[in-house]
Amino acid sequence: MNGVYRELPAWRACRDSADWAGASIGFVPTMGALHAGHEALLKRARAENDRVVLSIFVNPTQFNDPNDLANYPRPLEADLALAAPYVDAVLVPEVADFYRDGYRFRVTESELSRRWEGSHRPGHFDGVLTVVLKLLNVVRPQRAYFGEKDWQQLQLVRGMVEAFLLPVEIIGCPTVRDTDGLALSSRNQRLSLLGRCHAAEFPQTLRNARDAASAAANLKVRGFDVDYVDDYEGVRLAAVRVDGVRLIDNVRLNA
Secondary structure, three states, X not given: OOEEEOOHHHHHHHHOOHHHOOOOEEEEEEOOOOOHHHHHHHHXXXXXXXXXXXXXXXXXXXXXXXXXXXXXXXXHHHHHHHHOXXXXXXXXXXXXXXXXXXXXXXOOOOOHHHOOHHHHOOOHHHHHHHHHHHHHHHHOOOEEEEEOOOHHHHHHHHHHHHHOOOOOEEEEEOOOEOOOOOEOOHHHHHOOHHHHHHHOHHHHXXXXXXXXXXXXXXXXXXXXXXXXXXXXXXXXXXXXXXXXXXXXXXXXXXX
């Protein structure tokens, strides 16, 4: 790993150096608290590119709940250790550098972003799309890797890249799950032992129900607080709360 870059001028000097000239660059944007799901993205990026860049940035503009932002885990040293075998550089920007305008300028999508996560987290996708656009402009990768667990986010990022004619390929990677089927997430760390056992019923119920309404009803019977369950273009999307921790997931229908 060449280094950890906290300041944009130092990163740009690296990116523009002769060592990186002509190299294909794979990029994995994250908010840190890395787990095996992120590691799978890094492995694929390493296999498909000459250079790999990881970003770790807890983006404040995508949090509509200040407590959620304050409680988001930030184990930077552990993250760097996990990433070290795969990456050439890690970008850890400062909020002040990324939002010099005070977030006056932002990316807004007017259709898909209003559904599901967008309806429960107002402004969330404005923050996501804005920071992803900034990161893509700063890193200038040929490929960027996103997990399919955040299915709605993946579709919106792809749509933004196409709309703004950005020269980058957005690659979706399969959701990585624990042995009991629960999708890996940094939020899982906040579950109690009983809550973690309970959470395993979430993906099982999504897969086994005949339709979205049945899935929602079954989740409620099992004690979940359900934000939404919906079937859309062959995907069942859902969000629930366990121990006050909000979990999202999606499963392919007829898969």
